[in-house]
Amino acid sequence: MAAFGSVFMPKMALATFENNQWSEASIVAADSIQLHPGAHVLHYSSTCFEGLKAFRHEDGSVHVFRMDQNVKRLAQSSRLLSLPELDEAAVSKMILDVVAEYAEDVPTPPGSMYIRPTHIGTEAAIGKAAAPTATSMLYVLLSPVGDYFTGGAKALRLLLEETGMRCAPHMGMVKSGANYASALGPIFQAQESVQADQILFCPNGDVQETGAANFLLIDGNEIITKGLDTCFLHGVTRSSILTLAKDLGMTISERDITVDELLERAAKPEVEAVLSGTAAVLTSVGTFIHNGKDYTVGNGEPGPIAQKLRQALNDIQWGKAEDKNNWLTKVV
Numbered sequence: 001m002a003a004f005g006s007v008f009m010p011k012m013a014l015a016t017f018e019n020n021q022w023s024e025a026s027i028v029a030a031d032s033i034q035l036h037p038g039a040h041v042l043h044y045s046s047t048c049f050e051g052l053k054a055f056r057h058e059d060g061s062v063h064v065f066r067m068d069q070n071v072k073r074l075a076q077s078s079r080l081l082s083l084p085e086l087d088e089a090a091v092s093k094m095i096l097d098v099v100a101e102y103a104e105d106v107p108t109p110p111g112s113m114y115i116r117p118t119h120i121g122t123e124a125a126i127g128k129a130a131a132p133t134a135t136s137m138l139y140v141l142l143s144p145v146g147d148y149f150t151g152g153a154k155a156l157r158l159l160l161e162e163t164g165m166r167c168a169p170h171m172g173m174v175k176s177g178a179n180y181a182s183a184l185g186p187i188f189q190a191q192e193s194v195q196a197d198q199i200l201f202c203p204n205g206d207v208q209e210t211g212a213a214n215f216l217l218i219d220g221n222e223i224i225t226k227g228l229d230t231c232f233l234h235g236v237t238r239s240s241i242l243t244l245a246k247d248l249g250m251t252i253s254e255r256d257i258t259v260d261e262l263l264e265r266a267a268k269p270e271v272e273a274v275l276s277g278t279a280a281v282l283t284s285v286g287t288f289i290h291n292g293k294d295y296t297v298g299n300g301e302p303g304p305i306a307q308k309l310r311q312a313l314n315d316i317q318w319g320k321a322e323d324k325n326n327w328l329t330k331v332v
């Protein structure tokens with residue numbers, strides 16, 4: 001099985017922004033774009049992206065999950081990066097059109113079609129270090145993916161990092177390439193020095209998120225996760241899981257949580273900790289590493305509540321449970 005996200009459909013949807021307006025979108029060969037080496041994105045990182053999925057149901061129909069949320073977030077990222085303003089309806093149509101083009105290729109569950117809308121600054125202008133790009137390109141790339149957990153789910157080791165940050169605080173809500181590059185150095189170092197899988201960034205003891213996923217603590221009937229502020233990425237999976245957990249009668253506490261409280265709660269045998277994101281839905285955390293010491297979370301294994309919540313979300317995505325919140329958009 002190819003690595004997640006390494007296989008692409010041969011065509012994508014494309015629109016360009018020039019002379020202050022968006023072109024009509026078209027479906028083009030995915031490897032057909034040209035970029036000037038002086039393009040704004042290549043020097044000043046004027047780039048943002050989204051990750052969402054289309055699912056195949058048992059009757060053969062194909063549905064995109066919470067597209068409105070991802071399109072809204074892409075428009076927000078574009079705005080915060082001073083990229084040209086998006087037309088959300090046009091972006092939604094590009095997504096639906098390209099998924100429709102490849103409806104036959106959408107894998108059956110637990111696989112799906114991963115959708116990667118991307119917006120980049122294309123103006124050839126290396127003098128614009130402190131000015132926005134005048135032109136841009138928006139494309140929607142597709143990548144069929146299998147089960148994220150082939151080989152079984154294993155609980156992760158997370159380094160609690162209290163000094164470094166994932167990205168500059170005003171960039172937290174932007175799903176932008178540079179944020180990932182900025183987190184890579186610390187993550188590699190944590191992998192080498194303490195065999196951590198990921199870093200949970202907790203500047204000054206404030207538990208935020210990892211390099212590419214949100215963090216939730218499950219303590220019995222309560223889920224505790226940081227309330228929405230501008231320092232971290234507001235995950236669609238996070239919001240969906242909180243909605244489903246509330247429906248299941250759980251208490252949702254969206255508030256700040258400190259490293260001290262996290263370690264204290266992690267010592268309880270029934271506690272679970274999870275990372276949330278579109279690719280894997282929920283991934284369990286088995287160990288926190290803090291100041292050179294390992295702290296087992298609950299019993300150190302993937303827990304039953306994470307499993308139940310992941311199943312509840314998958315059941316809606318896969319058409320096995322009622323879509324009460326209208327999260328699915330039917331493509332074909």
Ligand SMILES: *Cc1c(COP(=O)(O)O)cnc(C)c1O
Nearest residue numbers: 212213214233235236237277278
């Ligand atoms: C994409 C992302 C998430 C998860 O968002 P989802 O919408 O749930 O996929 C969380 N944190 C960061 C930094 C991300 O890039």
